[in-house]
Structure formats: C-alpha cells, structure tokens
Amino acid sequence: MKKFALLVLTIFFLLKASYALALSLENVSLSTEANYLVCSWELKDIPIEKLDETLHHGIPVRLQFEIIIEKIRRFWWDETLLHHLVLREIYYDAVKNVYNVQFVGISSAPRAFSSLEEALNVAACAQNLPLLPANLIEPGAFYRLKIKATIIQRISPNLPSRVLRIIFKGGKIESDWKIIRFRFSN
Template sequence: MRSSAKRKAALIILLWGWLMPVPVFAGAYAAIVKDAELTLQDEDYLLSAEIQYRLSPKATDALKNGVPLFWAVNIRIQRQRDFWWDETIVEKNLRFKIQYQALLNVYRVRNEDSGEGGNFSSLASAMDALSSIRYVPVLNKSTLADGERYTAGLRVLFERELLPLPLRPLAYLNPQWYLSSGWYLWNMKN
C-alpha cells in the first residue's frame, strides 16, 4: 500500500516536472543583438542592426541535413508613459531563413518578407550575411509626437514551430535549440 502511494507521488512529480515550461535563457548557443539603431533619413526612421548567431551542434547538424532554420526579428517602438503601461506605436517582424542545399553545396539565406537572398559557399559566410540588417524602414517621422519619450526594442526569436514535425518536441526540450535573444532596448531621439 505504501509503495503504491510513493509510486503515485513520484509519477505526479515526474509529470509535473515534464509539463512545466522550460526557462528560456541565452546560453552558449543563442542569437545576440550586438547593436541596433534607428536613423532618420528624409521622413523615415530606418533600422540598422548587428546580430550574432551562434548555432548549436544540433542546429548545425539539422541545417547540414537540409532542415531550414527560421528566425523572426521583432522591432517594437513604444511611447513611454508615467502612469500607464507604455503604448506600442509600431511592432514589425522581419523573417529570415537559412537552408543548406546539398546538390549545389551552398547555403541559402533569404529574407522571407522581401524575397531577397543570396547563396554562400560556407556556413560562416551565410551567417555573416544573416547578421547584418541595413536600412529597413520602420516608421514615418510623423507617427511620433514632439515632446514625447520613445523606447525602441529589438529581439531575435528562433521559430521552432517551423521545424519539421518530428523535430519540434526535441527542439522545445533541448537547450541546444534555444537560439533566441533577449530584448535590446534603447531610447529614441525624435
């Protein structure tokens, strides 16, 4: 009788531990936003950013076996308020894909929104191309009110839900698939 209760308790603890969400952290393998800025050109604010992608051995193996990897770069601009939550003025996503094409022996990097991309002979050169974002229009100057304070933020999310179905459960449980970044925040000058 007593061993049955212990087994039930152990089973409950095991299930509870399995169902609890795994914390997301930037470990040895993650995207890191090194620098980001919005510059005013004519009447538009343009985003430029430098991102470092550090692939884990599991992600590198999957990529070399033809599995495409997707990241979403989230851009958010908020108006700071003293007594309420900050108001989101702009929220924009840029989606990028990297895939190895074995027949051609090239890595293909593609901006999923604009369709722009390129072929690279090595993984290092493909990751370098993926790391630079240059002059992407984010918002018009007229959207911002004079005298207000604004905060801009950028983060990179690895899209595990776009992995092939058999790989997804492993990607949610294995820390080698936590390839996202935290928020990189800065104050805007308008």
C-alpha cells in the same frame, strides 16, 4: 542538506548551459533616412557549428527579429506604435552545396552563399531597415525601441522530430530584449 546542494548545483549548471546558447544583439542604432525612422543591428554569439549540423540534416532555420516601438506616457499605459517581425530563413542545398537565405515577405529569389558564415552575415544583420514614417513621431516625446532575436528550427511534419530535437535542443535560441530609450528631435 545534500538535496539542497544538489539542487543548487543543478540550477547553476542549467543556467550556465542556457547562457552558453544565448544570442546577443549588438550595435543597435536608430536614425532617420528619407523621412523614415530606420534601425540597424548585428546578431552575435551564433552557435555556427550547431546550425551547420542542423542545416546539413535538412532542417531549415528561421531567424526572427521582433521589433516594438512604444511611446512612453507618464501616468498611463505606453502606446505601441509598431510591432513588427522581420523573418529570414536559411536552408542548405546539398545538391549545389550552397546555403540559401530567403527574406520572408520579400518577393525576391533566395540568395545563395558558399559558406554558412557568409549567409549568417547577411541574414543576421540589418542596415537601415525602415520602421516608421518620421511624421508619426512627435518631437520632444520619449520612445522605447525593443528588439529580440530568435533562431527557430523549422521541423517538417515528415521528419522524426524527437530525434532531431537532440541536435538543436529546444528548437530555438533567443536573445534578451535589447531596449533603447530615445527622444526624437528634428
């Protein structure tokens, strides 16, 4: 009986600890703009202290947003219309004392910010991100938008990863899938 109680307590504390480092996607919205289906969101519950400590140890952090749009079909498998990754990297420049945000896949220079909160506001939020041309979506059909956010610690092979994993346990923090079912109409 003692072993069972110990097992239940261990599972409870593990679930509580994993919940403490869970991200949440909020204010997810879909709309059309300039003949495109666009999406906006905000990432909340970010462990800023842990990220700041990780960045100050010279470890860049990657924010990854996985976006899937599926057409819901009755009595058949759903059709995937879009499977896309939006990547943003944050790293700390100790010489200039700034946080840089790089939009991966965009050929612009990294944007510099004086505080981590400002850098996260830019990196963790999206406003009217174009996803699909509106002409690929049939009016009256049902669709499903799924978004998941992940913060990944990027350890270089030159660094002692076993020591650094203690700072940012597991190397990544994930949100749950945010699922929105919608119907497109003209």
